[in-house]
Amino acid sequence: MHSPSRTTLKHAVEVSGVGLFTGAPATLRLSPFTNPAIEATCGDGAMFVRSCTGYRFVFRRTDTGAAPWCVAGPDVISRTPIHPAFREMPPRCTSLDLRVSGHDSAEQPIATVGTVEHILSALVGMGITDALIEVDGPEVPILDGSSLAFAALIHQSGTQTLDDEIQPIVVREPVVIERNDTRIEVQPSNTYSLTYSLDYGASSPIRNGVCSWVNDDADSIESDTAVVATGRDGYASLVAPARTFCLKAEADQMQRAGFFKHLTTRDMLVIDGDGPIDTTYRHPQECALHKLLDLIGDLALAGAPILGHIAASRTGHAANHAMAIAVAEQRK
Structure with a gap:
């Protein structure tokens, strides 16, 4: 099996904004991650990173x-909630543990x-395998609740191919994880693809839909429902333009609890019975596309590209994390 070459950025790029849950200002800087950068960043851990x-x-x-750091993977998925108020809830986002x-x-x-x-x-x-x-x-x-700005930064930076190869995870055994009304499964495949099915029931104002991303160069296909x-x-x-979304009742509840004070309905996709408030859908399937966006990001925590097909229905971060861990086990 041919292993693809590694790809990193050409130039450092950055963007500033505030955190969704913390409201804390932050600048994110994306940099090329070549061997000299590994040495400079990771010090005594450079050998581990290269391995x-x-x-x-x-x-x-x-x-x-202390500038703590980590290599994103299944072993650093944090169990610490983004805010103490979420201690007894499923994870509202994906966080990573950092060590000196x-x-x-x-x-x-x-x-x-x-x-x-x-x-x-x-x-x-966007095809990056190595980045700081x-x-x-x-x-x-x-930012705007999507990954559009991050994708634009990567495009702005440009990419460069590195000398060594990346080893994908080859899915050899199907895995199914079911919890209440959520389901996620992985099946062996010669390509990496993900499908998300969104259906919150007939009474929900959030549109049903099925969205997929396939990591190949075929033509994309789209309609109002798929x-x-x-x-x-x-x-x-x-995928990148699809924004984080929630129902108006959920947004109101979060604001009463002290969250999202720095945001308005113009800053994120808030939906009531008549559709989005103070904005419009960027795509008829924007909600399902955003769940797919999250799934792609969470499954990166398996630690490598996946040769397999992942299908998820009504999952959130907890089930996505469980699948990332299960897929990573197939490397051993």
């Missing part, structure tokens, strides 16, 4: 003197970085 045969997405917090050493699991994490799913999704969707992601705050900026996005172009034009 990673899958993705080399290194996250580092630059707002603390970066990789010693015996060392206690000293920090986390939250809401990483959108930047991970953009990196995978530095954030000077506790949470990746939410989308198949393909390759980098399909990701950039169809």
Whole structure:
């Protein structure tokens, strides 16, 4: 089986904003991750990073003197909620544990970085395998709730091919995870593809839909009820623009609890019985496309490109994380 070459950015790029849940200002900086950068960033952990045969997405917090870091993967998915108010709830976003050493699991994490799913999704969707992601705050900026700005940054930077290859995870055994009314499964395949089915029932104002992303160069297909996005172009034009969404009742409840005070209905996709408030859908299947966007980002935490087909229905981050961990087990 031929293994693809690694790809990183050509130039460093950055964007600033505030976190969705923390409201904390932060700048995210994306940089090329070549061997000299690995040495400069990871110090004694450089050998560990170079030994990673899958993705080399290194996250580092630059707002603390210790500059803790990690290589994104199943072993650093954080169980620490983005806010103490969410302690008894399923994860509202994807967070990673950061350590001074970066990789010693015996060392206690000293920090986390939250809401990483959108930047991970953009990196995978735009064909990047190696990158340094530095954030000077506790949470990746939410921007407009999509990964459009991150995809644009990657396009602006340009890409370069590295000398070594990346080893994909070959799915050999199907895995099915079911929890209440959610289901996610992976089946063996010669390509990497993901499908998300969104159906909250006839009474929900959120539209039903089925959306897929296939990591190849075929033409994308779209209609009002289904989308198949393909390759980098399909990701950039169809998946990346899809925004985080919630119902108006949920947004009101969160604001009463002290969250989202820095946001308005013009800043994110808030939906009531008549549709989006103070905005319009970017695509008839924007909600399903955003769930697909999250799925791509969360499954990056398997640690490598996946040769398999993943199908999810009504899943959130918890089920996505469980599948990333299960898929990673098939590397062993």
